[in-house]
Amino acid sequence: MSKPIVAIVGRPNVGKSTLFNVLAGEKISIVQDTPGVTRDRIYADINWLDYNFTLIDTGGIEPESDNIILKSMREQAEIAIETADVILFMTDVRQGMVDDDAKVADMLRRSKKPIVLVVNKVDSFEKFMPDVYEFYNLGLGDPHPISGSSRLGIGDMLDEVVSHFNESAKDDTEDERPRIAIIGKPNVGKSSIINKLLGEDRVIVSDIAGTTRDAVDTEIVRNGREYVFIDTAGLRRKSKIKEDIERYSIIRTVSAVERCNVAVLVIDATEGITDQDAKIAGIAHDRGKGMIIAVNKWDAIEKNDKTIYKFTEEIRNKLSYMPYAELLFISAQTGQRLPKLFETIDAVIENHSLRIATGVLNEIMSEAVAMQQPPSDKGKRLKLYYITQVSVKPPTFVIFVNDKELMHFSYTRYIENRIRESFGFRGTPLKFIIRERKEK
Numbered sequence: 451m452s453k454p455i456v457a458i459v460g461r462p463n464v465g466k467s468t469l470f471n472v473l474a475g476e477k478i479s480i481v482q483d484t485p486g487v488t489r490d491r492i493y494a495d496i497n498w499l500d501y502n503f504t505l506i507d508t509g510g511i512e513p514e515s516d517n518i519i520l521k522s523m524r525e526q527a528e529i530a531i532e533t534a535d536v537i538l539f540m541t542d543v544r545q546g547m548v549d550d551d552a553k554v555a556d557m558l559r560r561s562k563k564p565i566v567l568v569v570n571k572v573d574s575f576e577k578f579m580p581d582v583y584e585f586y587n588l589g590l591g592d593p594h595p596i597s598g599s600s601r602l603g604i605g606d607m608l609d610e611v612v613s614h615f616n617e618s619a620k621d622d623t624e625d626e627r628p629r630i631a632i633i634g635k636p637n638v639g640k641s642s643i644i645n646k647l648l649g650e651d652r653v654i655v656s657d658i659a660g661t662t663r664d665a666v667d668t669e670i671v672r673n674g675r676e677y678v679f680i681d682t683a684g685l686r687r688k689s690k691i692k693e694d695i696e697r698y699s700i701i702r703t704v705s706a707v708e709r710c711n712v713a714v715l716v717i718d719a720t721e722g723i724t725d726q727d728a729k730i731a732g733i734a735h736d737r738g739k740g741m742i743i744a745v746n747k748w749d750a751i752e753k754n755d756k757t758i759y760k761f762t763e764e765i766r767n768k769l770s771y772m773p774y775a776e777l778l779f780i781s782a783q784t785g786q787r788l789p790k791l792f793e794t795i796d797a798v799i800e801n802h803s804l805r806i807a808t809g810v811l812n813e814i815m816s817e818a819v820a821m822q823q824p825p826s827d828k829g830k831r832l833k834l835y836y837i838t839q840v841s842v843k844p845p846t847f848v849i850f851v852n853d854k855e856l857m858h859f860s861y862t863r864y865i866e867n868r869i870r871e872s873f874g875f876r877g878t879p880l881k882f883i884i885r886e887r888k889e890k
């Protein structure tokens with residue numbers, strides 16, 4: 451099941467960043483009295499009781515006039531409608547209900563997305579409750595009074611948010627088709643790749659509306675197997691501000707990656723690997739998705755016998771945290787190695803949900819331990835008792851040891867490499883959980 455996405459929308463200075471920080475549990479966003487202060491933090495993974503969701507801050511506008519505020523709010527709302535399962539619409543009891551709130555509320559209401567109306571800065575229920583009732587006029591149901599900075603009403607608000615999850619979560623679980631997200635900066639060739647895949651394989655083509663969102667997914671049938679491609683292209687926002695465009699691109703990516711099994715990160719060969727590429731790759735890595743890096747426009751650069759090695763080295767260096775990622779050099783224009791891309795997608799999908807029997811895993815681990823003695827510290831030596839795979843997507847292993855402190859990252863990496871030598875697992879991250887067990 452993909453993790454639900456919750457987006458916060460609201461006028462400048464209503465307290466979006468403050469709430470974001472309270473929920474994310476870290477003070478990373480910059481909170482200031484100046485309206486429209488740009489924030490670094492765009493999304494965060496939140497746990498509330500038994501629920502996990504991704505919170506997105508759609509803001510980051512620098513409004514200069516009332517006119518622009520409304521325009522920016524509309525854009526925020528559009529992004530939220532496009533990407534979120536639940537929208538938190540935040541207003542401010544001190545500012546009261548303003549005209550822009552009503553206009554945005556109309557937009558949100560028409561989207562038919564679950565909306566949770568939040569009235570912030572209710573630092574005292576006694577004092578401000580009479581002013582909260584006014585917000586019923588927005589036609590979005592009960593207003594939830596909260597105070598971000600005093601942490602009041604947050605629990606009730608989250609209860610309301612998570613109560614909407616089940617409706618949207620169901621659709622995705624029933625759909626067993628592999629989902630592939632094509633991600634990457636604007637203009638790297640994402641749409642061209644999808645179009646070419648559609649054309650080359652002469653398949654049944656249909657644009658099916660995303661089950662949980664308005665985004666359009668593309669279904670491709672190849673060798674009798676159905677795939678759903680999630681496209682993040684076509685980000686033609688009106689905004690000309692570079693930061694805004696980047697923010698939207700990140701939000702779209704998070705939402706697409708959340709729903710996929712395998713992500714294909716498209717890089718433009720004519721530009722080489724950039725920081726923005728690395729940022730996008732990190733999103734898929736953090737979420738444990740299968741990963742393919744496709745260097746596109748391979749036709750458009752001058753090549754000699756070293757070019758491919760130079761590219762490989764640069765990419766592996768920059769994305770050193772994902773050595774497992776598959777790497778391909780393709781051209782959407784000429785079709786070069788696109789069949790190979792499909793084969794790789796198949797392989798990664800399989801690896802991402804591969805299960806290894808416990809007996810075999812323990813054999814590999816004993817052998818590994820025999821070949822390279824585990825580390826010791828102050829006379830105490832690490833002992834590895836037992837390994838078992840507890841889940842897939844990504845494959846996740848639990849290793850029981852005598853002392854967690856002794857299980858260094860490098861030794862875990864060594865065990866991981868031994869497992870990879872036997873089973874490949876190419877294109878998929880592996881997760882290791884280290885548990886302590888009393889010595890017998």
Ligand SMILES: Nc1nc2c(ncn2[C@@H]2O[C@H](COP(=O)(O)OP(=O)(O)OP(=O)(O)O)[C@@H](O)[C@H]2O)c(=O)[nH]1
Nearest residue numbers: 462463464465466467468485486487571597598599
């Ligand atoms: N009294 C009160 N002030 C709050 C509360 N939450 C936030 N504020 C204040 O409101 C101001 C704006 O908060 P932000 O969190 O930056 O608001 P924002 O909506 O992210 O603002 P933009 O960055 O302009 O979009 C700050 O001075 C906060 O300290 C609250 O619950 N009560």
Ligand SMILES: Nc1nc2c(ncn2[C@@H]2O[C@H](COP(=O)(O)OP(=O)(O)OP(=O)(O)O)[C@@H](O)[C@H]2O)c(=O)[nH]1
Nearest residue numbers: 636637638639640641642683684747750781782783
């Ligand atoms: N030479 C060459 N050009 C390509 C290739 N693939 C795409 N292009 C060109 O690159 C440009 C961008 O391609 P798109 O497919 O629109 O890129 P996108 O990533 O979907 O772009 P956004 O919609 O902005 O996110 C177009 O002009 C394409 O013709 C390729 O393999 N070789």
